[in-house]
Amino acid sequence: MRAFIVLVQKEFLQIRRNSFLPKLIVVFPIMIMLLMPLIMTMDVRNVNVAVVDLDRSTTSHRIASHIEASEYLTLAQTTAEYSLSIEALEQGEVDVIVQIPANFERDMMIATPKRISITANAVNATKGGMGMQYIVQTIARTLSELRGEKSPSKLSELVTIENRYNSTLNYRHYMIPALMIILFILICGFLPALSIVGEKESGTIEQINVTPLSRLTFTLAKLLPYWIIGLFVVTVAMLVARLAYGLIPVGSVGAIYLGAILFIFTISGLSLTIANFSETMQQTMFVMFFFIMIFMLMSGLLTPIDSMPLWAQKFTTILPPRYYIEILRSVYLKGTSIVELWINFVALGIFAVIFNLLAAFTYKKQV
Amino acid sequence: MSDIVISVRDLTKCFGNFTAVDRISFDVRKGEIFGFLGANGAGKTTAMRMLCGLSYPTSGSGSVAGFDVMREGELIKRHIGYMSQRFSLYNDLTVWENMRLFAGIYGLSAKQTEERATELLNRLNFSSERNTLVGSLPLGWKQKLSFVIATIHRPEVVFLDEPTGGVDPVTRRQFWEMIYEAAEGGTTIFVTTHYMDEAEYCTRVSIMVDGEVRALDTPFRLKQQFAAESMDEVFRVLARGAKRGG
Numbered sequence: 001m002r003a004f005i006v007l008v009q010k011e012f013l014q015i016r017r018n019s020f021l022p023k024l025i026v027v028f029p030i031m032i033m034l035l036m037p038l039i040m041t042m043d044v045r046n047v048n049v050a051v052v053d054l055d056r057s058t059t060s061h062r063i064a065s066h067i068e069a070s071e072y073l074t075l076a077q078t079t080a081e082y083s084l085s086i087e088a089l090e091q092g093e094v095d096v097i098v099q100i101p102a103n104f105e106r107d108m109m110i111a112t113p114k115r116i117s118i119t120a121n122a123v124n125a126t127k128g129g130m131g132m133q134y135i136v137q138t139i140a141r142t143l144s145e146l147r148g149e150k151s152p153s154k155l156s157e158l159v160t161i162e163n164r165y166n167s168t169l170n171y172r173h174y175m176i177p178a179l180m181i182i183l184f185i186l187i188c189g190f191l192p193a194l195s196i197v198g199e200k201e202s203g204t205i206e207q208i209n210v211t212p213l214s215r216l217t218f219t220l221a222k223l224l225p226y227w228i229i230g231l232f233v234v235t236v237a238m239l240v241a242r243l244a245y246g247l248i249p250v251g252s253v254g255a256i257y258l259g260a261i262l263f264i265f266t267i268s269g270l271s272l273t274i275a276n277f278s279e280t281m282q283q284t285m286f287v288m289f290f291f292i293m294i295f296m297l298m299s300g301l302l303t304p305i306d307s308m309p310l311w312a313q314k315f316t317t318i319l320p321p322r323y324y325i326e327i328l329r330s331v332y333l334k335g336t337s338i339v340e341l342w343i344n345f346v347a348l349g350i351f352a353v354i355f356n357l358l359a360a361f362t363y364k365k366q367v
Numbered sequence: 368m369s370d371i372v373i374s375v376r377d378l379t380k381c382f383g384n385f386t387a388v389d390r391i392s393f394d395v396r397k398g399e400i401f402g403f404l405g406a407n408g409a410g411k412t413t414a415m416r417m418l419c420g421l422s423y424p425t426s427g428s429g430s431v432a433g434f435d436v437m438r439e440g441e442l443i444k445r446h447i448g449y450m451s452q453r454f455s456l457y458n459d460l461t462v463w464e465n466m467r468l469f470a471g472i473y474g475l476s477a478k479q480t481e482e483r484a485t486e487l488l489n490r491l492n493f494s495s496e497r498n499t500l501v502g503s504l505p506l507g508w509k510q511k512l513s514f515v516i517a518t519i520h521r522p523e524v525v526f527l528d529e530p531t532g533g534v535d536p537v538t539r540r541q542f543w544e545m546i547y548e549a550a551e552g553g554t555t556i557f558v559t560t561h562y563m564d565e566a567e568y569c570t571r572v573s574i575m576v577d578g579e580v581r582a583l584d585t586p587f588r589l590k591q592q593f594a595a596e597s598m599d600e601v602f603r604v605l606a607r608g609a610k611r612g613g
Binding site: 002003006007009013018207210211213365367 | 421
């Protein structure tokens with residue numbers, strides 16, 4: 001026990017004496033939680049639209065003015081020639097072209113009109129797709145308005161829309177839990193590994209290896225400070241989310257902390273295991289990055305797991321962040337209880353035990 | 368024979384096809400200062416690491432403080448101190464923090480640590496540097512501190528791997544006084560060195576060439592055997608035939 005206490009003391013002293021670690025631990029969570037939600041947004045704005053108006057009627061004018069008034073769309077040009085706007089599309093000045101055929105208004109009154117054609121630059125698939133959708137919605141609204149002026153029932157009264165749990169469909173509320181996980185991975189994943197490999201590079205680990213200190217004691221003493229730092233980071237992250245973005249967990253904070261503890265155990269255990277197999281900082285960093293890429297891109301942090309191919313969905317069951325992101329999002333947005341999420345907690349618990357035992361047993365004192 | 372602290376028979380370590388240590392055998396008695404000499408690359412450090420439980424022997428047998436080097440490495444570690452060739456205390460901790468750390472690891476209580484640290488610091492005339500960061504000490508002081516920390520738990524055997532490399536003659540002299548003092552207290556010293564004047568201070572000396580022990584006796588008798596005037600000459604006669612290192 002005495003050995004454990006002096007070792008933990010040593011780790012804290014070393015972190016405190018490091019010229020930049022303490023700053024990083026405080027500034028990093030605040031920066032990421034404050035700035036990234038503003039930047040990481042999937043909302044498509046500023047879609048530049050060209051309207052090729054061959055009709056020149058009240059209807060076509062109204063469509064154009066609705067496009068202009070839209071929060072997401074910008075009316076970049078109105079021409080009477082398709083070739084002009086295609087040129088603009090090629091030059092990147094325009095993202096979507098809306099062509100309203102001649103006699104559209106007249107035909108609408110008497111018969112089936114020629115179709116309005118929409119051409120989108122889909123190089124940026126998200127922007128093209130979303131821009132297209134916004135335009136279809138805008139046109140549909142215009143047309144139903146026109147129709148509504150002639151018939152008593154309005155379309156907007158026929159359909160009601162409600163987004164449950166993230167009522168404003170705020171993409172930030174979806175991203176903030178993911179950012180918290182990225183923070184854990186960076187701080188509790190990288191720092192313990194670098195600390196161990198640092199001891200290998202400076203040779204101090206040899207002086208430890210020649211003592212009767214048990215592998216488990218050494219490993220736990222190495223990790224404990226980072227667990228505490230991790231809990232500090234989750235607290236800061238939750239505070240920033242609340243103060244800056246008004247995001248308050250609907251469910252219990254206890255569930256978030258329990259998940260955080262299990263997730264931090266897991267990721268730091270993985271980190272030490274990697275360090276045990278590496279001799280240099282470069283090796284460690286490179287292998288850590290490999291895992292982090294997979295964690296970030298495949299665990300449902302940024303894109304929904306449900307839209308992945310089936311084999312990838314199966315693969316995600318062995319990725320620890322997948323379970324914690326589910327806990328975070330459900331607790332934050334839906335208020336799901338620990339009991340309902342038990343399977344996620346159990347999965348994280350199993351990972352935590354496996355990785356930490358692996359870390360303790362892959363640490364070789366004698367080679 | 369109960370006073371034999373280290374006993375080694377045909378100890379061998381291979382790395383792939385390379386035999387770093389080739390069937391060495393020797394005994395070290397309690398309280399001896401055993402000089403372990405050899406050119407660079409002769410296999411001294413590898414042999415020492417096997418005795419300290421840092422490295423598994425490929426074959427052969429050995430015991431340190433009564434424990435088997437093959438199977439009881441962790442038990443050996445309770446009874447030995449080790450000072451690596453490379454300075455390996457924590458540079459970002461103070462003198463006292465390093466002492467507290469290693470004393471704690473060896474199971475000394477807070478009170479015992481305080482007593483022992485004060486005693487050792489006084490003996491070194493080092494009490495004023497108690498709260499100095501180790502990284503800012505001059506090399507000679509670092510080496511003395513390493514030795515003191517390697518003996519903080521009063522081990523039966525202390526392994527010193529080139530403890531005086533790069534150290535000035537005055538400090539070297541002081542260092543050897545510390546070694547003598549420890550040996551008089553009954554601690555066995557197992558030391559490697561490249562300084563032949565230091566070899567003269569040892570009770571017995573072994574000289575390794577190309578992974579094998581080529582000579583082993585007291586400095587006096589080795590000089591007789593090789594008809595040499597100094598250990599320096601003895602060493603040169605033996606090392607001349609070395610195929611590797613140098």
